[in-house]
Amino acid sequence: MAAGPYLRPTGFVEAPFGHDGKVARLAGGMCWFSAVEILRRGAEPELLAVSDIEAFLSSCPEAEPVWSNLIGTRPPLSCSGRAFRFDQPQIMGILNVTPDSFSDGGAYEDVTAAAEAGWDMSAAGAALIDIGGESTRPGAEPVWEGDEAARILPVVERLRDQGALISIDTRKAAVMRAALTAGAHLVNDVSALTYDSESAGVVAEAGVPVVLMHAQGDPQTMQQAPAYDHVLLDVYDWLAERIDAAVAAGIERGRIIVDPGIGFGKTLRHNLALINGLSLFHGLGAPLLLGASRKRFIGALSKEAPADRRLAGSLTVLQAGLSQGVQLVRVHDVPESVQALHVWRGLRDAALSPA
Structure with a gap:
């Protein structure tokens, strides 16, 4: 510490x-x-x-x-020869090809429907499509890696052929390897490469960017009385340790993105403290991802609104992230989020172009 x-x-x-x-x-x-x-x-x-x-x-x-x-500036990432820039914020679209995700479970189990949804997100302005085949909602059971790969690989291949930049949301080395071979460009691991001892080696060998996300506990147990001495500083220190571990495993520091893990082993107060303090995490020297779309704490603050009625709250958190320099925001509602980002960007451009 x-x-x-x-x-x-x-x-x-x-x-x-x-x-x-x-x-x-x-x-x-x-x-x-x-x-x-x-x-x-x-x-x-x-x-x-x-x-x-x-x-x-x-x-x-x-x-x-x-x-x-x-x-310090955050240099662009090279994804299969394409530059992914961090000098302005970008949107990552969520594509869950699972039967049990907390918000849209079952909506995209069909490969054609999933691929069309991913392409629609890209057309609406998502810079990355984050494809997941295992739910990591609170209480979720692990999925066998073979089933997880079977869910995501056909969708990865179709979106690859359409020219989308693809992130693979998984904790498992075998799924990472298969998805990267199929054409994914980035790994997004909610365990920050701690779940599978081989995962860091897969990322290092492939030379791809990786998102290291903080979580306290695993999905089955993480919401059972999470506790911190100081949530901002504890999450910061844990991410710093994971960056060092990733670098020691051969992953280039410039290819690491960090995520404080909103909703992963946090109470309502923990989540709000992290969002209010997001700018702290720039001290880690890595691009910062915010993933809070439709999450439970938004419902808790809005008369227990269900997941599909949390758009306004999600956009409020998006604004909080943009105002603190977050470079990447992971969202379900891509068109609305892109519009909010464009308006924010317009306000910034106006301020930087005085009459």
């Missing part, structure tokens, strides 16, 4: 004009911040103006790598 300090950007402004030396650009993206919250375990947080950061770093050199991560 790290001693800190941890740096959380805050005091966001729409544009840097007229604020020379008083603001910094977050992760090479479209957000600028004027202050940093300094967090340490067992101590009260402090608020520091960006204009005072050099003096702070002189007195606390151990914070310099974190600061460098906060203001």
Whole structure:
């Protein structure tokens, strides 16, 4: 467990004009911040103006790598020769080809329907299609790798032939290997390569990007009284350890994306704290993915609305992520999310193009 300090950007402004030396650009993206919250375990947080950061770093050199991560650009990823950029946020569309996913289980078990849904997401503006063949909702039972691969491979192949960029949502090395061979471009592992001891080797050998997501426990048990000393810092430290483990396994640091794992071993308060503190995770130096679409905490805040009636709440969380520099947002409702992103981008463009 790290001693800190941890740096959380805050005091966001729409544009840097007229604020020379008083603001910094977050992760090479479209957000600028004027202050940093300094967090340490067992101590009260402090608020520091960006204009005072050099003096702070002189007195606390151990914070310099974190600061460098906060203001460093995220280089594009190469996916089969195609560049995937992080200088502006992107949408990842969710395509569950399972009978029991929490939101749309059973809707896309048919290969043709699933492929058409994936193509519709791409046409609507999704930069990536995330295909999953095993539900990881709370209480879900594991799926045999052969069944999981049989569900996803025909869909991967069809979307590959249509030119879509494809992410494979799996914890299993055999499924990763099969999907990558079939044409997937990225691995999204909710266990951050901890579930299967061979998975890190598969990713390293393939040389593909990987999403490392935080989860406390497995899907069967993760919502049974999850607890943290400090949810923001505990999740941050765990992801830092997983980045180091992935690099030690031969995965290039520049190919790693991190996800704080909203809803995976978290209470309502934990989820809200993580969303409010998303900007902290840029200190890890990796692109940041937010996956909160239609999740249970949205229903808990809206009179127990069912999963298919959580669009407005999902878009609210999307906005919270965009305003804190999140580079990738995983969603069910692609057209609506892309529209919200375009409006946010329009507001940013207007602020950066003063009359």
